[in-house]
Amino acid sequence: MTPLEIARPRPSGRASAGAISNGVTRWLSRRHPRYIRSLVYMLQASEYNIGDFFRWHERVRDFRSVEKRKQLVFSAKATALLVFGWVVLLFMLIGAVIIFLSVSSPWNYVLSALLLLEAPLVVMVGLLLAVASVRVIQGPFERFIVACAKKRLAEHRGVKIAIAGSFGKTSMREVLKTVLSEGKKVAAPPDSYNTPLSIARFVRGLKGDEDVLIFELGEYYPGDVRALARAVQPTWGFVTGVNEAHLEKFKTLERTTGTIFELAEFVDASRLYVNGESALARSRAKSSNVLYTREGAGDWRIENPETGLLGTTFMLTKNGAMVRAHSGLCGLHSLGVLAAAADIASRLGLTNAEIERGLARTKPFAHRLEPKQWPDKVTFIDDSYNGNPDGARAAIEFLSSLQGRRWYVTPGLVEGGARAKDIHEEIGRTLAAAGIEKVALIRTSVAHHIEAGLNEGGFNGEMLWYSDMPACLAALRASALPGDIILVQNDWPDQYA
């Protein structure tokens, strides 16, 4: 065992004793005062999706510690639910006391005890009913808001660009916004505003004089992209790629692809950009779509690309014209996105000089292949918001191109569904082939597949295991040497614990 190694995944021995212990902990923790807050947090983190919440609820062993990576945000809805939960509990306790005191038969004792013991169940059911009721009330109200936004958008004179895909939507949005802003007035929703209500909120804030509006279209279930596109009515579209990112919800990649390509129903084929480096997206693309890859996009060709921690440098050429470009984005996989941005910018009337300036202003986005400096010349690459197979492949490719002792840190990827094993084994094999020196894995339900892939790929480096990401990062801070490069791939949200 190396000095850094904490523990490997626990062997499955003593399973029955462990199961009993877990069962007791779960039962007791549901009767802990923290339980109500945990329920509200779980509902909030599941975006009030009762199915997702319930699946998570069934997995939790200890309800006292579900807030690991994030904390409950005391929004109006969450606060109201929290208060409601406590009120329900209080009524249950008062009811139990009243029944206990007004003894008329031995059954009163039993009923009183039942009320006390099963109060957590009643609280949970009460909260779920409350969420469902709010949704019923909210539904028409939300539809009204979305309808208003749709009307406003229809009247808006700006060019509307919609972005769909399993991954890379935010990066594409930010690159487009940065490049097009050199010659146009551009507006795009902040953060991950990709649901009908959040887009409506964004539309409400528009001034009306914007030249370009950029929207991300989020997808969880078939029909999602179509619904959003119907509201936005885009004239230009981008499909950033298709992979297993939400496979747990979509079940099959065909359904994922179909949902994402719902965007094509709204955009002229010659105005739909498709990521040519995503095999599934490419397979669905029409010949008249614009494919973008690290070779170029549309009529733009990329030459002499170089990438490193300071960004990516390349030349863009089109019909004899040349743009010398430097972007702060890291990794050759970002070339396609940059080329696509240059192409649409050109088609929307920006000059080559404006495109060059716009590309130069692109920089890494927060938590997406974002290089940072730790003390003692240790480079930390934060890729913690990048949790999909294509992103992982790109990150490993970039890491392997760098000089120094390289660390790849990951808890694995979530929502891989039936393909989780294959995806993670592939990551392991890619790491082994890339010659990464150290791989630090967080003990999750999928990380052992990466280990299997590493072993299968003949990994020669050092493999380390940690209980969670904070413990891992603390250990890395104490273990890093000058010149080390540490890449953290994805974070593991609480709801997948």
Added chain:
Amino acid sequence: MKTIAVIFGGRSAEHDVSIITAHIPIIDSLLASGKFDVWPVYITKDGSWYADKAMNDLSFFKQPEWEERLVKWKKVQLSFDNGLKLVWPGLTSKKLAIDVVFPSMHGTLGEDGSLMGLLRMANVPFVGCDIFASAVAMDKVLTKQVVTAEGLSVVPYVWFTRTQWATKRQELLAAVRKLRMPLFVKPVHLGSSIGIAKVKNPVELENAIEVALRYDEKILIEEAIEPLIEVTLPIIGNDEVRTAECERPLNRTEFFDFKDKYLSGGKKGGGSGVNNAYSEVPADIGEELTQQVKELGVKVYRTLGCTGIARVDFLIHADTKKIYVNEVNTLPGSLYHHNWKKAGVSNMELVLELVRLAEERFAAQKDTTYAFKSDILNKVGGPKFQE
């Protein structure tokens, strides 16, 4: 999981530096390793002992009213019953057995062997040099006398005590006049350059002596080497030793004072903790000189009987390249982790290795017989004793 106590603070001029060393890198690395139950044991400037895990975070000591919070806690006592135990007395008394101790004390009543003596009495493994090396290294004069006996070079010096200064001032000044100016006047037992003055003429001398004697009852006056290359070498190990990189302090002022060592900012070197902004690692002094320094460093380490960790300081005449042993520090500030990192040893590897060395030495000491059976007590009152 082993329980480890990190002892820091203490009745020393280097009290605050000790708090930094305890946290960066010791406690941080021990916690990050996940291998230890880490108990910070803090000794106040008046000698009270406290132990509470809230002190595992350095930010505790940055709170405006941390001392007020501290005095509300129960003081901790020590028990030597079958090893070392921390004891919180009172109605709800609590005892905690300690498996290993990591002393993080600089200067008097800690680094000088006092704490090591206590820990030997407690029969518990502890990190760093043992009582004898610590005591010798704490006395700069004693260090010079010991290494000189082994044939190593030191710069010409004179030493005396506060009492001698009070009674034989002229005699001592006459001895000092035989040294070549400029001179360094140093308290013998203090580290971190506290109380040290560089004297360029006889007028400044007496004042510098008075200042140094305020900090220590024994002082040292030695010739300054000019032009000077100052080099320091961290070393770890027991029987087998490993050297870090030769490090050359980059003087900001005429000599390193406390501010240079611990408070100066700057970008050179980077890193956290102390000693990262003012030195060149590895020292650009050529391969041959580097090798000589490393060999001499190991010789000094062994001569003083150092174990665990120490740092040997050298003075080199820049023209003649003659190397003089200056002093030995048995607990380098923040373990000189910045230097070890450049030598390819991470904070965690360094700290865990020091714990391993402590246990190795403790195991080896078990082979030593300390008790001896005799019937001398039965003979008391016999013919020989009656004479």
